[in-house]
Amino acid sequence: MCRILSYLGKPILVEELLYKPDNSFIKQSYHPKYMSHLLNLAGFGIVAWDQHSYDPQLPFLYKTPLLPFYDENLRNLASKISPHCMLAHLRGVTYSDKQVISTQNVHPFLFPGSNVALAHNGSLYNFESMKYDLLEYIKPEFKKDIHGTTDSEWIYSLFISQLANPHGKYATPEIIAAINETLKILQRVRKKNNISINSPVNLFITNGEFIAATRYVLDYGWQASDTEAVSHFAYHSLWYTYGDSYGFYDNEYKMKGSKTRSSIIIASEPLTEDATTWIEVPEYTLIVAELSGGEVKITSQDINL
Secondary structure: OOEEEEEEOOOOOOHHHHOOOOOOOOHHHOOOOOOOOOOOOOOEEEEEEOOOOOOOOOOEEEEEOOOHHHOHHHHHHHOOOOOOEEEEEEOOOOOOOOOOOOHHHOOOEOOOOOOOEEEEEEOOOOHHHOHHHHHHHOOHHHHOOOOOOOHHHHHHHHHHOOOOOOOOOOOHHHHHHHHHHHHHHHHHHHHHOOOOOOEEEEEEEEOOOEEEEEEOEEOOOOOOOOHHHHHHHOOOOOEEEEEOEEEEEOOEEEEEOOOOOOEEEEEOOOOOOOOOOOEEOOOOEEEEEEEEOOEEEEEEEEOOO
16 A cells, blocks of 8 residues: 655754655656555655744645655755755555545645644554444544545544644643544444454554654454455555665665664665665554654554553
């Protein structure tokens, strides 16, 4: 399915992540290393925070349903902005005439009235049967902002509804609690609708000050017989690398200096063919990275619901 890339740390030119590494994010749209059977051709989106921009709490937001490797505007943008935090998403869908390719369905999602963005890698099986049962858990002010057709946008609405203040600052325990409650509600509603098919929920969440990412599957291993369920069994990996700064060092792209934690990348797959400087996140894990005093603090824990 989709590919996601997040970054937090020292300001970095966006093209250093999207275009230049040998397994660059844009390359993953047509040649994903860890997901060979599906291409990510249903759109691209990026949200990025720059401390030196006007009103730095508000991010850049760029979305297009077009193919990113033909997008000259994206290439120009990537060569000019240097955010300290970004979240980028390549949308992948099953090959079907039922799929809706539109800007409204492109991640990351960022509703008016919230400063938290979310991107999702995965798919909720038989979502149409369960989605309206989620409404009782979504705050009224966010119901009206659901404009697309994806399960991901509903998951986003559900998540920000679990935050006491969806446009404020957040402590790590609050973010962790909101993520766990979101996953619990999904489990509850699926059980109500007798849904028990393998459904990946890899979430990436950020507001420019933290990144939270999950590697999680609902009802792991339970298969469906229909052909559309193939995407539910794709390899939904999660990787990260941290250090002082990311760039071209010693004739290769890598994170420089592992003793200091000034920068972190969390992504669906490494940005380089050589993954020796990357760490794969185990299944059923939540990782949170926060930027404080120029240092990235990393918290990792099992997801036990």
